[in-house]
Amino acid sequence: MIHAHMSNMKKRRHDVHPLSMLIITFTYIFVVASFHTYAFIELVPLSLYPITMIVFYRLSIRHIKRVLLASLPFITVIGASQLFFIHEHVSFFHWRIEAGWLSFATLLVKNTLAVLAATVLFLTTPIEQLAGALLSLRIPRLLVIQLLLTYRYIFLFLEEAKRLRQAYMLRAPNHRAIQLSVWGSLVGHLLLRTFERAERVYEAMTLRGFSIQRMHIKIKRWTTKERIYTYVTVILFIVYRLVVI
Amino acid sequence: MHMADALISPAVGMAMWGATAGVASYSLKKLNMEADEKKLPLMGVLGAFVFAAQMINFTIPGTGSSGHLGGGLLLAALLGPYAAFLTLAVVLFIQALFFADGGLLAFGCNVFNLGFYTCFIAYPLYRRLIRRTNIWFASIIAAVVGLQLGAFSVVVQTLLSGKVELPFTTFALFMQPIHLAIGIVEGMATAAVISFVMKAKPELSTTNTPTNRLIGTLGLLALLIGGIFSSIASSKPDGLEWSILRTAGTEELHATTALHTALERLQQSLALLPDYNLKNGGASIGWLDIGTSVSGIVGVFIVAIAMLVPYIMKKWRKEA
Numbered sequence A: 001m002i003h004a005h006m007s008n009m010k011k012r013r014h015d016v017h018p019l020s021m022l023i024i025t026f027t028y029i030f031v032v033a034s035f036h037t038y039a040f041i042e043l044v045p046l047s048l049y050p051i052t053m054i055v056f057y058r059l060s061i062r063h064i065k066r067v068l069l070a071s072l073p074f075i076t077v078i079g080a081s082q083l084f085f086i087h088e089h090v091s092f093f094h095w096r097i098e099a100g101w102l103s104f105a106t107l108l109v110k111n112t113l114a115v116l117a118a119t120v121l122f123l124t125t126p127i128e129q130l131a132g133a134l135l136s137l138r139i140p141r142l143l144v145i146q147l148l149l150t151y152r153y154i155f156l157f158l159e160e161a162k163r164l165r166q167a168y169m170l171r172a173p174n175h176r177a178i179q180l181s182v183w184g185s186l187v188g189h190l191l192l193r194t195f196e197r198a199e200r201v202y203e204a205m206t207l208r209g210f211s212i213q214r215m216h217i218k219i220k221r222w223t224t225k226e227r228i229y230t231y232v233t234v235i236l237f238i239v240y241r242l243v244v245i
Numbered sequence B: 001m002h003m004a005d006a007l008i009s010p011a012v013g014m015a016m017w018g019a020t021a022g023v024a025s026y027s028l029k030k031l032n033m034e035a036d037e038k039k040l041p042l043m044g045v046l047g048a049f050v051f052a053a054q055m056i057n058f059t060i061p062g063t064g065s066s067g068h069l070g071g072g073l074l075l076a077a078l079l080g081p082y083a084a085f086l087t088l089a090v091v092l093f094i095q096a097l098f099f100a101d102g103g104l105l106a107f108g109c110n111v112f113n114l115g116f117y118t119c120f121i122a123y124p125l126y127r128r129l130i131r132r133t134n135i136w137f138a139s140i141i142a143a144v145v146g147l148q149l150g151a152f153s154v155v156v157q158t159l160l161s162g163k164v165e166l167p168f169t170t171f172a173l174f175m176q177p178i179h180l181a182i183g184i185v186e187g188m189a190t191a192a193v194i195s196f197v198m199k200a201k202p203e204l205s206t207t208n209t210p211t212n213r214l215i216g217t218l219g220l221l222a223l224l225i226g227g228i229f230s231s232i233a234s235s236k237p238d239g240l241e242w243s244i245l246r247t248a249g250t251e252e253l254h255a256t257t258a259l260h261t262a263l264e265r266l267q268q269s270l271a272l273l274p275d276y277n278l279k280n281g282g283a284s285i286g287w288l289d290i291g292t293s294v295s296g297i298v299g300v301f302i303v304a305i306a307m308l309v310p311y312i313m314k315k316w317r318k319e320a
Helices: A002-011 A018-034 A040-057 A061-085 A099-124 A127-136 A141-171 A180-207 A224-243 B010-031 B039-055 B072-079 B081-098 B107-132 B135-161 B168-200 B213-227 B239-248 B258-270 B290-319
Strands: A089-092 A095-098
Touching (some): A018 A224, A018 B010, A040 A099, A040 A224, A061 A099, A095 A099, A099 B081, A127 A141, A141 A180, A141 B081, A180 B168, B039 B081
Antiparallel strands (some): A089 A095
């Protein structure tokens, strides 16, 4: 996950402002979610936005595929249930098909588009710039700092968790998972180490003169060109939604 | 239990964003971070810890399968409800944005379903139970209650959105038992970690409770009346309707002008729960009318949130 993010950070040009990306992504998801249950055809043209972004920024297809697959199980179960609860028939081009299938397909397309839009935002926007954009949207500073701190430590802890699991599995090769009694103390130890790390982080921050109000988060200037790009894209999405009902 | 963007309507998504923003502002005020700046790095690393702990699966006793920690109740037990709610909100934001687990429009729903019930209902229950029983019982009951409420919210939010055709009873009967099992597993995992930490570092448990006894009791009473007793409320007309019935011969007056008809149609399309019922009507189990019960519970939450807003604004004004 982190590798896909990092490699995209290195190779791309940062020419879309994070605030623009945030506003465009939210509007896009809002528009996608607003379509009705059978709007399969109407949703297809909206795929142009994520596809263009993926191609233009040469985003990691492997990462996108993994994220899309992870989002599928819940939506597939709910979508498949439509086959049992909708018994009407609807016309789709020249065919008459069961409405349940159309509803299922629409749900899958909606989910794919929403996940693609969020993934494009994640892969094209560095976390510090996203934090700046959130601050300019008046999200409380404490929450933004909290986001940065959590993100900073996630990958460190994931590595540690992987090592713990691997060490257990090497000692108990026949076990599919860790026994609950052992798991409690294993994760408990990880938690205690977390507390010690939090103490050290706090001491290091205090020594550098840290305070919530003084912590510097760079807010990139939103130029006129970027504003126009954002407004035009947002208006395009909204107009499309209003025209295609 | 993460809600996806494809399942909710923009109206429900934005309403839940609003509710989450309200609870988050209230938590921020109550937390008073300026006085306890040390908590900030702790919240950050514990948020990251939840991600890591979710990677380590454990065997569920008596079954052949494995499960992992959710982390909400554990965070509340270690940080207190306000800090835990904010930490969970950040964890869910990272999950939605970076791992596509739950949507961005559905973010408000997810924070409410997984954070609010765990931190502000399950956790106070856990604290009460732990004084009288052992940690395992308290954790399991609290986790089950939190997850049952969260799962029920998913059902209500999905049905209010109207993006899928799912009968209320079928969906609820599918969601609630699954989350009963998940709740028991979550409770066991939470108890296993907390009992280890209590032995190793007893000073880490928090004593912070969010609500006093009166508010808690009134809230539970309101939910009970709204959720269950509303089904057996009188079907006879109320005072105003009775007066109209006596004078005009009908309970409700119907206007016939174009403006009235247009406004009535608009009201019908905007109303989330027309006539205190679900849009597609509600099923019933025995004497319990599900549509009316859901309307009652949703109403209680809307009133509770509406009551919180002036309180928060008053506090803000005072501090300004």
